[in-house]
Amino acid sequence: MTALLFSCSFIRRLSALATVVLFLVGIVTASLGQDAKSLAKNYALIYGTVWGPDNTPAAGVPVSIRRASDKKPKWQLVSDRRGEFAQRVPPGKQDYIIVAEIKVSKGEPKPQATVAIEADERKDVGLHLPAAPTNHN
Numbered sequence: 743m744t745a746l747l748f749s750c751s752f753i754r755r756l757s758a759l760a761t762v763v764l765f766l767v768g769i770v771t772a773s774l775g776q777d778a779k780s781l782a783k784n785y786a787l788i789y790g791t792v793w794g795p796d797n798t799p800a801a802g803v804p805v806s807i808r809r810a811s812d813k814k815p816k817w818q819l820v821s822d823r824r825g826e827f828a829q830r831v832p833p834g835k836q837d838y839i840i841v842a843e844i845k846v847s848k849g850e851p852k853p854q855a856t857v858a859i860e861a862d863e864r865k866d867v868g869l870h871l872p873a874a875p876t877n878h879n
Contacts, residue, residue, distance in 0.1 A: 785830040787864040788857055792821040792842055795873040799825025803842055805869070810837035810856065818843075833862035842869045 788807060794800040801823045806815035819827040831838065835858075842853040855867045 784833060784862060786833045786859045786862050787828060787830055788838060788840065788859075788867065789828045789864055790826065790840060790855075790867040790869060792825045792827070793868055793870045794825075795871055797870075799823075800871055801825055803844065803869075803871070806841050806843050807831070808839050808841075810839050815841070831859060833859070835860055840867055840869065842871060844871060846872070 790805070792800040792803040792805065799821075801821055803821045803825070805819045805821060805827050807817040807819070807829050808815040817829050817831075819829060821827050838857045838859065840855045840857060844852060846852055850872070853869045853871055855869055857865045857867050859865060
């Protein structure tokens with residue numbers, strides 16, 4: 743009988759310990775999840791669409807993104823089948839230049855846009871491609 747009482751007491755203690763352990767694991771997991779979520783949101787997003795001369799989305803267009811203070815692009819992308827592209831950039835006050843890297847007539851500028859980021863936000867931009875130059879022979 744004493745062994746049975748000892749065994750019931752041991753099982754109750756073990757059950758209480760398991761409950762405490764599961765509670766602590768839940769707290770740690772929840773706090774880690776919150777940290778991961780806050781880290782994942784610590785960026786700004788530049789989201790754009792490349793539009794063709796006929797105002798339809800243009801797929802396969804090379805796009806470069808650089809900080810306005812830099813001369814060379816930091817990111818190079820290609821518009822998808824819907825003409826869209828997206829790039830995460832560091833949050834905080836910064837201007838970015840987005841350029842469609844296409845061939846243009848001599849002296850003509852490439853299509854570009856400037857985006858001003860202030861914090862961890864999303865900015866949408868559109869790049870409009872010019873009509874192909876006609877050959878007058």
